[in-house]
Amino acid sequence: MNNDALLWRFCVHEAGHAICAIALGHRVNVIFARPDGGYCEDTATPATDCALITAAGPAAEQLLSSEPPPAAEAPTQPATPPQRFAHLATSEVIADLSHRVGCEGQAPLLSDDVALAQYAIRGAESDPQRWIERLTFVKAYAARIVEQQRDKILILARELYLRGFLSANEIQLVNEESKNERVRLDRT
Numbered sequence: 774m775n776n777d778a779l780l781w782r783f784c785v786h787e788a789g790h791a792i793c794a795i796a797l798g799h800r801v802n803v804i805f806a807r808p809d810g811g812y813c814e815d816t817a818t819p820a821t822d823c824a825l826i827t828a829a830g831p832a833a834e835q836l837l838s839s840e841p842p843p844a845a846e847a848p849t850q851p852a853t854p855p856q857r858f859a860h861l862a863t864s865e866v867i868a869d870l871s872h873r874v875g876c877e878g879q880a881p882l883l884s885d886d887v888a889l890a891q892y893a894i895r896g897a898e899s900d901p902q903r904w905i906e907r908l909t910f911v912k913a914y915a916a917r918i919v920e921q922q923r924d925k926i927l928i929l930a931r932e933l934y935l936r937g938f939l940s941a942n943e944i945q946l947v948n949e950e951s952k953n954e955r956v957r958l959d960r961t
Contacts, residue, residue, distance in 0.1 A: 783808070784811070786831065788929040789919055806933050824888075824889060824892040928947060
């Protein structure tokens, strides 16, 4: 896969995280993407919301990465994130970044698969038979959110592809209507 295709894949993935967070009523502080990975920081704290946001990245990638990237040329230089995110900007770190686990404080950054497994296992301590149900629910519901928010994810992914980095204000401008279309969890 060439660098433009990889960049597009990561943009779709990170936009999936971001739009899911917004749809669930959370703020996205920053997203960035490069051909070697990406990062999305949101304010979600409920464990189920964190898990849904985490699962939305791979769901968006699976559903939408075959969509064509913007016709305009991708940035020739990778975007430089603000100083407070500089520690995330190395290729070694970015390759393994997806989302915060646990969503409290400065939790370690892990792959989406590891984060989702930890969520499923953590919630199953009191009822070990339910861990697979938790994981299945989160992945299915995240896929549904991605399908519902398809156009918004693609708009944000295209903007991220062209810019490489989006701040909270830029994300809000690109996607102002998301707050009016909050997703309500059906927990029956």
